[in-house]
Amino acid sequence: MTTLKVGDTVLWSGSFGMDAAERATVVSIEQTKYPREKDGWDVDEISWDIVRENKAVVTLSNDHWAYGEQIRPI
Secondary structure, X not given: OOEEEOOOEXXXXXXXXXXXXXXXXXXEEEEOOOOXXXXXXXXXXXXXXXXXXXXXXXXXXXXXXXXXXXXXXX
16 A cells, blocks of 8 residues: 555544554544644645655544554554
8 A cells, every 4th residue: 555545444543643553433634844843735635745744634434533653553
């Protein structure tokens, strides 16, 4: 899996990655210019490399949002 897309299921860890992982579906994705920014521009798909650089914020089906460091592919 090289890209993260809206509708994908991911493993999400709350408390900035410290909680146990649980499944959630990606509802929306924002790409950011800098790591750990909250505001960016909407995209439907993003490279996992950019997500791992922490330049993405996702809204999830479990009513949470997450930085790239808090999610991983299944």
